[in-house]
Amino acid sequence: MSSARDEIFARIRRSLRRNAALEAPPVHRSQAPESNVRPRLENDPVECFVEKLHIAAGTVDRVTAISDVVQATADYLARHALEPRLVVAEHLLIKQLTWPAEWKIHTGPATGEDHIGVGAAFAGVAETGTLVMLSGADNPTTLNFLPDDHIVVVSALQIVAHLEDAWRLLRDSVATMPRTVNLITGPSRTADVEQTIQLGAHGPRRLHVILIED
């Protein structure tokens, strides 16, 4: 296929009235840090995040300590009359938790049998109520999509104002991009039947965030 590549590049350069590749990288606005116009937040980032998540049909429990996550999960299960069978990420935050002994907990990727997934976000974006989820050994991507109920733990300290802030955080904390970065804003939905919004198309029917504010 290299000939197709050559032809495409030759055509592009001909259209751009240039014979060869650029000698130096082009000067681009985004090389200047913070150059993007950012939507002004109407509230403090954590409140904004919660508000926007609600608009996107997500739900939030605000707890004060990491140890409250188990109780918040139990409450969530009770609210929706769900059996305590969970697939949980082996994320640092979640590994600290002690689940009730009678709950059925497994780790690793989710399967078609899993109904509840518990994962941890890399960041929350206030601007849109978006969760930034990174794939990895401690956060299989299938957890985000196969279970009906997706529970995500995030700390208020991880809430950033804008998506650009999450990218900066990501560049600072990993050497290479994870295989998958999911920006998740609310549960799965479709409007393909007569433009009526229906939640739970192929992915989670519900998205629940446990927000730790210590």
Next chain:
Amino acid sequence: MQRSTSEFKHQAEVALQDVTLQRAMAKAKGGFVDKRRVAVARLPEFEQIRAEAKAIKEHTLAHLDYYLDQFERKVLESGGQVHWARTAEQACSAVLAIIGGSGKQVLKGKSMVSEEIGLNAAMERAGHTVVETDLGEYIIQLADEPPSHIIAPAVHKTRDQITALFHAEHEKYGLTELVTETEDIVNEARQVLRTKFLSSDVGITGANFLIAETGSTVIVTNEGNGDLTQILPRIHIVTASIEKVVPSLDDMTVLLRLLARSATGQEMSSYNTLSTGPRRADDQDGPEEFHVVIVDNGRSEMLGNEFHDMLRCIRCGACLNHCPVYSAIGGHAYGWVYPGPMGSVLTPLMIGLENARDLPNACTLNGRCGEVCPMSIPLPDMLRTLRFKEHERKLSNARARWALKAWGWLAQRPGLYQAVTGVMTAVLGRIGARAGRFRSLPLASGWTQVRDLPAPQGATFQRLWRKRQ
């Protein structure tokens, strides 16, 4: 894909008579428009971001070779593979070579470029089973129809039609009950497709963006089907066209702020997913192979010519939603992959103006598409430019051309023009004075077949004015 662009006029007239289609279109109308209006009003920075987005795309296009090269290097560094395709045929061959063999079950997320290159047909000819996983795409796959909208492919289908399609198709899975409510329809599709997600060999998605900085491909979806399509099968193939590349994550962010708002009126779609290479050594899921097929299919020719601006398009569908012609006739009448204003520009460029002569003309140049386009693409101007080309190549109707020529000749001779029009209006004014209008008139049937022609008042303004002076 089958193409019937030269049948536009006939197809439009059939569509206008199609009661079911009209019912579906009436339900869709307004919804997109109102949601977009609210979303844009809630973002005071919209115009600034719009200008920024245009600048980003223009910068990228001006250095397209650089960013494509950078993107390719980053994909390779992350363990993925890149395949280049100049034509639709090359793109299909590349995908088939990656899939290999025959009889594979291939999942597909919604991808307009895959429609453009006719990928489904190519895969089926090679003996593979293709499963469209976006609900709208799944519905039209069952109906054996092309999409009628670039973001809502089944917008032309009513719920009753979907019920019937599901009933016929899902019986073989033991699902014999009629599902009529939206929730039940969605659940049944979820149930059927879930088994396909868990049992397929290959997943193919499109890409809304390619990020040069990281070598990531990005999909923007609401259902999560695209994600299941790309994380469950062993092989993930991305088909994307060359103009999808953007320099950085921050650049993509600017475009994301416009995309969902312009498309569905959401601030963000439910799932924006960046895929970079295959699964890593310690990953517990994800594809083992990651391939990006980069398609040109005529775009490198558009670069820098009078249709260059079209390469900024991010496929939000706002121009379709705001086009009164599209709303009246739906997407199928246009006869190829891309309908509405953006399609009426792109289609002639991709399949030849001589094969799509009606498309640039079937527009009132009312300007609404250009007004809402988040990428400030001057769609009406480009449609007019295509009309210039039709005129130059004498592709327009010969009789109309002669009539126009005669009128033009007269219009450049004011004295003669005024004498001729003075007589005409005097005659018509006298005949029409009593009724005030004509129900039919020789040579004006295009007008009078659907509306009366108001009669002239009598003398022309010029004549009356001279008399008054």
Next chain:
Amino acid sequence: MASAQDTRPPPSVGLFATCLIDLFRPNVGFAAVKLLEKAGCRVTVPRAQTCCGQPAYNNGDQQTTASIARQVIAAFESFDYVVAASGSCIGMIKEHYPRVLKNDSNWCDRAEQLAARCHELTAFLVDVMQMREVESSFAASVTYHDSCSGLRELGVKQQPRMLLSKVGGVTLKEMEDSEVCCGFGGTFCIKYPKISERMVSDKTANITATEADCILGGDMGCLLNIAGRLKRQGSLIKVYHVAEVLAAMTDQPAIGEGES
């Protein structure tokens, strides 16, 4: 408006009659003259005018368009302002002449200079001549159709409404989708009559739903299309150009109405 102390000569206005007003509705031309004179302008109607060239332009004939553009520029460039009771024709002169003539070194500057002095009638009265009062009355409820070119190329939206609000007896009932195209589109409506029919029918349905007595607009193309469709549907709703109402010149039968 000119005050008593103002000693400057009245601005000269070249009235671009527009072909449709010239042929179908001279009353609108006289209404425009009356309004402009009331606003303190000296109005001239150059003889060497026919049409703005849109039929050629929008059907792909650039050469004819350029010839007509040069003819219009030559006929109108001596005036302080060029005004027409049409957003469509002014949009053509203002937005498109400079593009049509951009490679013609003798004409491109002249096109630009004319473009800068071109105004749609209601926008000119309100924005340039600062007209704030209207001596007219019209005892009717009216709805207003925003013609596409005026609205999107020139930003004509509030000006006609502001002036109408000063007309005694008028109540404005806004219709749904007043900014959506009526399906005229120049030759579009005769090339694609069935699509145009659907569009104009949507428009007349929105007009009818307001229960207004009368539909007004600022462009003869749209008004002929809307009136023609309303009449075909047997509607009693009257159609006038907004200038006729503003100038108190509604004594003539409405557009598409006969002598009774």
